Amino acid sequence: MKKWLFILGVLLWTSCFDDKGNYDYIDLGELTVDGIITDQWYELFAYSDTLKIPIEIHSTRYTEGEEPYTYEWKFMSQSSQTWDERNEPIDYTVSREKNLAIVPQLTAGEYFGFFIVTDTILGLQEKVDFFVRLRTTVSEGWMILCEEKGEARLDWIMNLTEAEERISRNIWKGNNFKLGKPYGLSYARTRPKMSNRYVFTENGTFNLDGEDAHVGEENDVRWIFGDSPDIVHGRAAEVAFARGNKLDMIITRDGNLYARNPLSTGDIYGFPINVTSDGQRFEVAPYFGHRSGAVGGGNVIIYDNTNKRFMALDDDNKKIPHVLTFSGGTADFQAETGRDMVYMDWTKDNYTFALLEDPEDEEMYVYGIGVGDNGINERKYYMKLNRPNKDKITHVAFHLYYRYLFYSTENAVYQFDMEYPETPAKAVLSFQGETITTLKVSKLALYIAFQPWEKLRENQLVVGSIVNDKDEDECGVMRIYDVPTLMGPLEKKKEYTELGKIVDIVYRDRD
Template identity: 40%
Template sequence: MKQLSLYIILLLLAVACYDDLGNYDYTELNSVTVDSIQSNWYDKYSYADTLKINPVLNLALGGSEDHLKFEWRLIPLHDRYNKDSISVEEQSAGYIIGREKNLSYPLTEKPGDYAGFFYVKDTLTGISYKTDFYVRLRIAVSDGWMVLCEEAGKARLDMISYTSENEKLISYNIWEGLGMELGKPYKLVYNYNRTFGTSRLACCESGTFNLDPETLQPSDENNMIWQFSENPNKVEIVGGITMINSDPRREIVVTSEGELFWRKYDDLVNGIQFTFPVNRLEKSDEYFKVSRHIGYKPNYAWPNTCSVILYDETNRRFLALESMGKKDWWGNVTYEAKDYPNVLTFTGGTVDYDANTGKDLVHMEGTREGYVFAVLKTPGTEDYDIYGMITNIDYKVERTHYMRLLPANGDKIIHFAFHPVFRILYYATEQGDVYQFNLSTPEKKAEKILSFPGERISVMKFQCPVAYVAYEPWERAREYWLYVAGYDTACEESVSGIFRMYDFPQQTSAPVLKQEIKQLGKIIDIAYRFKNDYKK
């Protein structure tokens, strides 16, 4: 009887539930979608631009937007929550930049990359909808060409920044009113590096300064003497690289006296300074002078345990800064940094020459193809030879090119630049002319392609891209441009600088002038500062 009663009760409950289900009144949600927020980056300038976004809302069932609430947030991509400082709620509230549907927000944040979020909340249902966007925030000195100039015997820095392919900002004398004496300008050394922190070094008569990442201002605090344990009165750094993909990763610098220093990534993280110069062989007490020119695979070529090629100016020979490979029990190879360079040992190749050249190195650089090209001059003559090599994994270096440079005339050569892809050498003369020499046809003399009478060419180079930077197509195309900068000797120094940019549509085609910027300071050197360079 009890079992029957229980059965009747369960049956009645089931019927009641069925009746309840049948009485439900289903309501379709008036979902919200958002249009007109761009998917690519919003490129803006801090303290100059206002972020304006007018979203278009689409309600699935139509009707009024009166029941919707809005919230805009802007969060640094590289920000980290610190549990010891403030709560998540408080930190999140600090990112809110608007509560109206249409955003109009004056940007005052620091330069960098930001993630944006637009929230739409339906107060009738309690459901929120989110749309993402991205903002790249810069200041006038965030990225672009740093132009080191001289005016009345003192260092000056101008800046050329690009807001788009055809629009640019020019900032003149951004060190004006600095309050410290830098003296004459000598060199810009720029090392973009996400691992170590970027170095943007300005070498001047009073020393070398790692310019502030936000303002590009030098100061006593960022004087590079504090990075050396011997506490020198000043240090003049004229060359350097940071190997981020080598094993081990290390930062290398060369001083104006030819001293060579390096430190590993762990050293930098732990605050360890450059300790002692290593410009000697391991078992020798004889120090030699190292050239400021360094041969290596640029960052975009993924070095991967490749030699850093140096040149001993005292003994006129190629050197290599390598690591020592060690096998563990399972046969895996790890590398330990050698303290000192060694005389470069070649592993073969298509040409034959010795590391002991007996010649003076005047230029050396790596190309996008992975080659390292060097130009050497026979002492006491005007004879130049071109040496080519390629650096492979396990620190093996092969010889690939060896030829005589055939100049068009006897004009004094002052600058060299190798095309990043085409096997072409460009050189500039003291007379203000630029020549092109094709390594594929070495029997032909160089050909004059540009002439600037009455001008002094201070620097000539290609802009090598770096890894970890998102480029627009127009920015990527400019890595093939030749940049020629100098000054008009007849003009007042403060407005004598001229910066020209040339493209070469085909390998042997005539250069096409893309941009010309005049009335800069008397140009001494140039270096390109890349986006996302915000680390000290």
């Protein structure tokens, strides 16, 4: 895709000069430009890093030291317009010096770069193409929601390379806007260049600014609710890419489910849709299940806390939930479970897994649903969670590809192999003197060309904890573990300390 975008961008750019310029674009042959890297990205931070590209020009046409040239450096974003409203070519010039040395004052994103040398005597030009990727410290990376003195705080870890990162602590410190107590984060991608970065707090739900991650009245989610409520207490949000109907959904603290179409300009969250066809309202658990990917026809799976059953939204515009139906499968269970939802999530290989607790004996059960196209759902896994003890489970995560269930107690992490349910879950991590506050896996966006080391993120378990006897402004610890096959020991990849009092951790992909 990027190759085609590049070709299109170059053609559009060239057409600007063909149609509107005063020069002929040909290869001079006798003139060469050295110093520009053309087969790799120039990567740097916008507004802070300096991009330096020294140039050497060689020509057999003129004697040494004679350079009757003018120079232009241009950056054009993949999403930029080529023509303005007056049908004139837009000038994306960032410098007219021979050697480039600028601090890019541009938004984060990927840019086509052009260096144009003009021979002022002959009126001919030579053009060299290159690529620039601009970031900000918050354009991608780990969003770490913390609490400090009863207020929300945000720390951020951005991975520059596999071995190098940039850590920003308390990036909201200078923000006078009060969020109150923090509850959680949600990152949902609607399409390239668009995503929801919701933070759920005591004073409402806010969509973090895409450029600097600030929060304020202007990005309060209540403004995209039809009835403009005084406050929106969100608990979970998701965009179901698996549906041709593209549902952008949010579940609130009172168990209401709202949906809108993120691809429709001006679409809003209207009335709650957690109502059956006969008008019965039910409370929705704060979790979603669906297919992975951008294909249509699959159900969105939700859970009815009131009647203790799996429900589904079809791939249509009606938005009326109904009891989930199954088309065979190797496991035996019904949509009406009679049990309490503990946790549910979808995986990258089109499964939705749920952990439910029986209210009578407090035993826990794993349900695995294969989510197919055209509303076809298969019962694939059903088993009792074989626990070595009855310690309270505080957090749960399902591996995105392996059939592993991870859960935490106060200060330990357990791993359960769903392929061998007769084997008890085993303790794989222990943190004495700490309290585990979150377990997470990270799902990569489908439309981004990630580096090999970035792709490994989908095979990692993230553990957030707090050191019990440290001050809350530096008690947070975030650890990242590689997860091997065959229930092998977890391998610690990274450890970050002196973070805030961690509440939640979510990775934001670059847009």
